[in-house]
Amino acid sequence: MAASASWHDPLPLDATSFDYAASPWPIRADLPEANRRAWARLARPGRWWTGAERVALAAEVRAARECALCAERKEALSPFGVDGTHDRAPGGEFLPEVAVEAVHRLVTDPGRLTRKWFEGLMADGLSAERYVEIVGIVTTVISIDAFHQGLGFELEALPAPEAGEPTQVRPDGLSDMGAYVPMIPANKATGPEADLYGGRPFTANVFAAMSLVPECVRQLEELGAAYYLKNEHVVDMKRPSGRAISRPQIEVIAARVSAMNECFY
């Protein structure tokens, strides 16, 4: 079965998860729905990691926040001058160290990631495909956790992993677009990936960034529609936000968070 077909398979959603019934604030229904779908997909085998590995990588996202090596590197003038081993999440000892390094750096110091660092991961045996799937996992967990932290909620328990093997299907249409990893440009999103960018003739690099693993792009869009805006509405600054805060207010938050993370893009 093509990996993209599995995206559209029915998801066994846990209706007891992301239960905001006791929330002091009204939570839009699309938010817990998007979170439940993301958690269900997190537990499944992906293209390059098993369900157990994916959930273990998710656990490393949380462990990274308490990692002494990451804290030391964050304070250092250069993170590359600090050696050591990461403080791992319990039960994740089977993950390769290079994958743990990728997770922890993405979580704790994204503003100082470099091509040299990425190439070091590749030299240490992590493939670009497995790396991109890690980026997808990390960023999904980061955003759902940040939503909970912002509202003072406990972090949701990670899902139980599903059995099964990764599909290991590399998509067609990949090009070197100047990033660390190859990406599928909009005019090459065809066949199983024809839905990737909603059929639009062009797309911003940030939406194509993870297209080496197309499910990561689909996850980006699904979560983004609930947390921010639908992709096709992003460029239209005059469109009503459809939220309790206006578009300018939304962009104040977006810009300040991005700048604090030192995100040039």
Added chain:
Amino acid sequence: MLRVSGKNQEPDSAEATPETPGEPAADIALVRDGAAAEQSTVEAATELVAFSEAVFGLDPDEIARTREALEAAVGAEGVVDSAAVAANFQRMVRIADGCGIPLDAPMLAMSEDTRDELSLGEFAASANTPEPGLGMKLAAPLLRRMHPLIVRMARRKPKNG
């Protein structure tokens, strides 16, 4: 995206809010200097920025304190939306910098002044974006004028294949 409109009135919104006095330059400056939010034309910018910074910093007490002020400014539903947007961009920055994507060429050409104003070239990830070529630099004024057309194209529904 950085050139946010100071007006909080949205054309089709059922509940338009009056324009907030302030300095348009502060709308840009607050990106790098949160204190500039006090002069922003965006309503509740001070509270939005404070909450954003708290979510970034992950201090639960600071998050709670700024959230309370934010709720007074934008209401309970606004707090939820704000938390969701902040969370979304904690994700987006890692996608962009984790994958080392360059800034899209048209945006690179159109945003030179803003990027210089905000000293964004100081960010390590700026190394992922090569300088635009002469052609793109010359096209920048035209691209700015074409931005509404670009928006309409982006909104265009895809043809059925």
